[in-house]
Amino acid sequence: MPLQKIIRNFRHILNKRSYSQYAKSFIRPIIKESDIQNITESKKINVLKNLNVKPPQNWESSSILNEVVLLKFTNYIMRDGKREIALTQLKKALEIIKKIQVEQYNKTTDEEERKQIILDPIRIVKQAVANCQPLLKLCPIRRGGSVYQVPVPISDTESVFRAMKWIVESSKEKEGPTPFALKLAHELLDASKNKGRVIKKKIELHRICEANRAYAHFRWG
Amino acid sequence: MRVTAILNKYYPRRRYTDNESEVIFKTELPIGLRNFVSGKGRIAHPPKCIQEMYTMMACLKQAEFAENDCHKEISLFNDCNKHLNKGIQYMNVEKTLGQKEAQPGDKLIPSFQLNRLLKKFPS
Numbered sequence: 001m002p003l004q005k006i007i008r009n010f011r012h013i014l015n016k017r018s019y020s021q022y023a024k025s026f027i028r029p030i031i032k033e034s035d036i037q038n039i040t041e042s043k044k045i046n047v048l049k050n051l052n053v054k055p056p057q058n059w060e061s062s063s064i065l066n067e068v069v070l071l072k073f074t075n076y077i078m079r080d081g082k083r084e085i086a087l088t089q090l091k092k093a094l095e096i097i098k099k100i101q102v103e104q105y106n107k108t109t110d111e112e113e114r115k116q117i118i119l120d121p122i123r124i125v126k127q128a129v130a131n132c133q134p135l136l137k138l139c140p141i142r143r144g145g146s147v148y149q150v151p152v153p154i155s156d157t158e159s160v161f162r163a164m165k166w167i168v169e170s171s172k173e174k175e176g177p178t179p180f181a182l183k184l185a186h187e188l189l190d191a192s193k194n195k196g197r198v199i200k201k202k203i204e205l206h207r208i209c210e211a212n213r214a215y216a217h218f219r220w221g
Numbered sequence: 222m223r224v225t226a227i228l229n230k231y232y233p234r235r236r237y238t239d240n241e242s243e244v245i246f247k248t249e250l251p252i253g254l255r256n257f258v259s260g261k262g263r264i265a266h267p268p269k270c271i272q273e274m275y276t277m278m279a280c281l282k283q284a285e286f287a288e289n290d291c292h293k294e295i296s297l298f299n300d301c302n303k304h305l306n307k308g309i310q311y312m313n314v315e316k317t318l319g320q321k322e323a324q325p326g327d328k329l330i331p332s333f334q335l336n337r338l339l340k341k342f343p344s
Contacts, residue, residue: 135277135288135295135298135299136274151274153270153274153298153302194289203286206281206286207286209278210278210281210282213274213275213278216271216274216275217268217271219268220268
């Protein structure tokens with residue numbers, strides 16, 4: 001129909017991106033200090049020296065709190081777009097973790113035991129998320145009139161998402177009038193030591209996947 | 222207000238019939254074979270990475286779902302899935318074969334190789 005055709009053409013014009021501010025030769029900036037050190041040591045620097053560099057994005061910075069894990073974590077804690085509240089809660093949790101670890105460090109007398117204690121709270125967060133990542137997921141697939149829960153491999157980004165979501169959910173679920181930051185801190189500490197309710201949740205999922213392994217070939221065909 | 226009733230008057234839609242004799246086959250263009258092939262055909266892949274999944278599950282069950290005891294199986298499973306997840310499997314074929322030309326004796330020839338041949342030798 002002619003009217004539909006006109007609308008379609010018009011939409012095509014609207015969606016068209018007009019032009020970019022920077023030419024194609026411009027490269028994205030390297031922000032982390034550790035990445036810069038690695039590049040300066042390698043031979044890649046000779047190529048990058050003479051290229052033009054874009055300015056960094058508004059949210060990018062080389063501060064300690066600009067870790068990708070923490071930025072993602074704030075997003076999952078956040079409600080109704082209140083980012084500042086979410087960030088303060090996370091910072092409080094990191095503070096509590098630091099206090100607990102330092103206390104434990106001062107109590108212990110053996111130097112070998114002391115080395116095992118991690119004092120950096122961001123490293124604990126990273127380890128906790130890595131420990132909580134599931135290997136598989138369950139996908140409902142309809143075959144022959146009934147729905148089966150089929151174990152399916154999970155992508156890396158999705159497994160990270162699920163781990164963070166579980167940590168935040170379980171710290172909200174805990175009973176008692178204790179503040180959220182305290183619950184989150186304990187949950188992260190437990191997960192970093194490979195125990196706690198989030199790890200249990202992950203193992204439960206793996207157990208169901210193991211039980212349903214007969215349906216695994218439903219994914220094809 | 223519904224526009225379809227009015228529009229159907231001026232731009233009548235196609236009527237579908239069960240009667241075969243009513244359908245007329247028109248040839249607006251001369252019939253002939255084209256000089257290219259479309260690469261839309263989807264290859265039905267056999268189930269992949271399923272053996273790795275079974276071995277990983279067996280290892281996990283033996284170790285009571287502790288992942289520290291079977292690093293080897295997990296890494297094998299994850300490496301296998303990296304290519305499956307993003308559908309890179311077909312892209313890799315293009316990368317490896319893209320530079321080459323089709324050789325006599327090949328059983329499976331990808332579409333881009335065939336098109337290259339047809340461009341060289343039309344008719």
